[in-house]
Amino acid sequence: MPNSAPDISLRDFQQLIRKMYHEKDVARGVDGTFMWLMEEVGELAASLREGTPAETAAEFADVLAWLTTIANVADIDLTAAVVEKYGSGCPGCGRLVCSCDDAEKP
Amino acid sequence: MPNSAPDISLRDFQQLIRKMYHEKDVARGVDGTFMWLMEEVGELAASLREGTPAETAAEFADVLAWLTTIANVADIDLTAAVVEKYGSGCPGCGRLVCSCDDAEKP
Numbered sequence: 001m002p003n004s005a006p007d008i009s010l011r012d013f014q015q016l017i018r019k020m021y022h023e024k025d026v027a028r029g030v031d032g033t034f035m036w037l038m039e040e041v042g043e044l045a046a047s048l049r050e051g052t053p054a055e056t057a058a059e060f061a062d063v064l065a066w067l068t069t070i071a072n073v074a075d076i077d078l079t080a081a082v083v084e085k086y087g088s089g090c091p092g093c094g095r096l097v098c099s100c101d102d103a104e105k106p
Numbered sequence: 107m108p109n110s111a112p113d114i115s116l117r118d119f120q121q122l123i124r125k126m127y128h129e130k131d132v133a134r135g136v137d138g139t140f141m142w143l144m145e146e147v148g149e150l151a152a153s154l155r156e157g158t159p160a161e162t163a164a165e166f167a168d169v170l171a172w173l174t175t176i177a178n179v180a181d182i183d184l185t186a187a188v189v190e191k192y193g194s195g196c197p198g199c200g201r202l203v204c205s206c207d208d209a210e211k212p
Contacts, residue, residue, distance in 0.1 A: 007115045008185055008193075020196050020204050030154055041147065048136055048180060057182050060173070061191035064184065067169060074154060076163050078170065079113055085167035087114075090126055098126050 143172040
């Protein structure tokens with residue numbers, strides 16, 4: 001993957017989406033926002049099948065933005081959530097490089 | 107939202123997930139990995155309805171992890187994707203605080 005693009009912290013991204021859309025997001029609520037997430041997930045699936053890399057990248061960005069929007073409405077800190085769940089290794093086996101049995105989820 | 111948790115960059119998180127799961131992810135491929143994402147999206151929906159905040163946070167982390175896993179398999183840089191799509195304001199109206207018509211998507 002190229003590393004030329006600027007980095008962004010997960011917390012800054014969540015704040016950016018909050019600043020951009022929070023008023024509308026709150027008015028729409030979790031249920032209405034979840035519908036938009038599902039639409040974007042469908043577009044991502046289609047793009048993974050037949051899109052260009054640029055189109056697929058844009059669909060990933062949209063899914064991430066809508067997921068973040070729902071986290072904002074539900075008052076969940078995504079950074080704290082991922083650090084808690086994945087910051088100490090695989091939640092299944094506890095290792096940095098997962099060694100869970102292949103039949104298991106991860 | 108609390109700001110006491112350590113921050114993590116989106117690029118570092120994608121690398122963490124890559125290090126943790128890439129070998130299994132590649133073996134499973136995009137299609138098989140997408141199924142896991144869908145299962146986690148379902149668990150997130152259920153948790154938003156009836157979960158505790160801690161349970162809901164963990165489900166957000168799982169959805170984000172599986173989305174990131176698919177990006178790894180598809181060789182998409184999530185950071186570049188979100189900076190390209192959202193780094194200059196709302197993709198619809200171009201403003202930092204979205205002013206798109208309410209009937210429109212964002």
